Amino acid sequence: MILGIHDGHNASACLIDNNNNIRYAISEERFTRKKNQRGFPKYSVNYILNEIKKLDKESTIDIITVGGIFRKGNRLKALKNFQKEVNVPMVYFNHHLCHASLYKLSNFKECLIITMDGGGDALSSTVSIGNKKGLELLAQNDLIDSVGDFYASITEVLGFKPMEDEGKVMSLSSYDCVDESPINLKVIDYDSKRKSFENYLGIVGYEATKALKRIFNLNKNVDFKNKVLISKYAQKTLEDVVLKMINDFSKETGINNIVFSGGVAQNVKLNKKIAENYNLYVPPFMGDEGLSVGSALLFNNKKNKKTKNKEITLKNTYLGYEIKNEDMELLYNNDSNIHKNYKITYVEEEELPETIGNLIVNNKIVCLCRGKMEFGPRALGNRSIISLPTKENSEKINKMLNRDNFMPFAPTILYEHIDDYIINPSYSPFMTLLFDIKHENKNKIDGVVHVDNTTRAQTLKREFNKTYYDIINHVYENTNIPMVLNTSFNLHGEPIVCNEQDALKSFKSVGNALLLGNWLIEKI
CATH class of the missing domain: 3.90.870.20 (Carbamoyltransferase, C-terminal domain)
Structure with a gap:
């Protein structure tokens, strides 16, 4: 059996059993009651291990897969201590590769896979082709040119919590601002020659938030009208640049099936725009909680090629x-x-x-x-x-x-x-x-x-x-x-x-x- 672990933002654990089923998948925040809990998901892991022992005392974990590569200090120590406890091999997979591997849960024989978030393992987005043979990487963006970080900075500009309240920005963008001119500002765009986004601020995180506050001339709390105006600008920018990228790669490859994964894929207004022109699949655990499943799928896919097991299907998310x-x-x-x-x-x-x-x-x-x-x-x-x-x-x-x-x-x-x-x-x-x-x-x-x-x-x-x-x-x-x-x-x-x-x-x-x-x- 494969135990998948993600120990970063919205930590989680999952189990793929010997019958090639995703048996369990749990976010650690549900046990700790702390939203987007970070760190080793000990409660989720313990729950899974206790449950499988109840079903079969002889059941054992064969391997641990970890979503994400770069970590140090207490995070790494917690993983190593757990590995010693269960005494099995442990393998690490790239953050965005784990997001991308969820294409296996779609019904597409071939697809373009877009992963996009604030950042993970030094990348903020990737484009790949996925099929029965596996994944072929076409393009990637580093942390500076992060569309997800741009939207998170807007979230913080408006007084909300970045990496958590982006849905509030999306919701505000739907409101009307009568007699108000839209904001015309180029902060991030897509360059088809370089196959990359370009962040014209050249900074991310809190530095980007401070820069945007200066640009928008915001010194105090933002009133509702300005929240709507800035939200509409952010949402339109997001939709425009992501669709530019998808259109570019779809035209180049001739593929119209799109799998969209990563935190940005929680933006259903963007998803709607994509779905108007493409066949779209968004994994139900598209955010970082899905990295535990993604890492387990990556190892499981290799195992399936050797054993010729059936492909995993996801009937529901009651896990x-x-x-x-x-x-x-x-x-x-x-x-x-x-x-x-x-x-x-x-x-x-x-x-x-x-x-x-x-x-x-x-x-x-x-x-x-x-x-x-x-x-x-x-x-x-x-x-x-x-x-x-x-x-x-x-x-x-x-x-x-x-x-x-x-x-x-x-x-x-x-x-x-x-x-x-x-x-x-x-x-x-x-x-x-x-x-x-x-x-x-x-x-x-x-x-x-x-x-x-x-x-x-x-x-x-x-x-x-x-x-x-x-x-x-x-x-x-x-x-x-x-x-x-x-x-x-x-x-x-x-x-x-x-x-x-x-x-x-x-x-x-x-x-x-x-x-x-x-x-x-x-x-x-």
């Missing part, structure tokens, strides 16, 4: 900590205060769609924490807060979560009904794409439509998550609306909930009911 009903019984028996504050009912699996569906139909806000936790930035029905997709509910949830009111909410929509609501729809079970909404049905679902008439929808087939699908289908049968508002189950600024205790803690602040495993907990 983390598992809520078990028997653990819930122990928790309830040991905490008498739970019964004082809540009504608690055990619901049989076949009764869940009607029971939870009726709560949604009656305009209740329901928190879901059951089964295995999702891996990646999106909650996809196992660690979600759901409700009817109304403006009233979006405002309620925003207030409960202490969330910025300019941030949009996303829906989960039953795949069979996407043509009724979405323009140019497609199957998007991982919430990695953005869609335009049909105007005639916009008013029915105004809680999940952004100001630019778009939505980042999870389009759901029943085989992806049967119980979650059936809950939404019950809502459809009673309201004629085949979707729910779906946001991640966590308080604003915290990681998505992991275990039973996290769920109960967050439930105090949000929702009318909590489905914890098969236990329905309702506020009295």
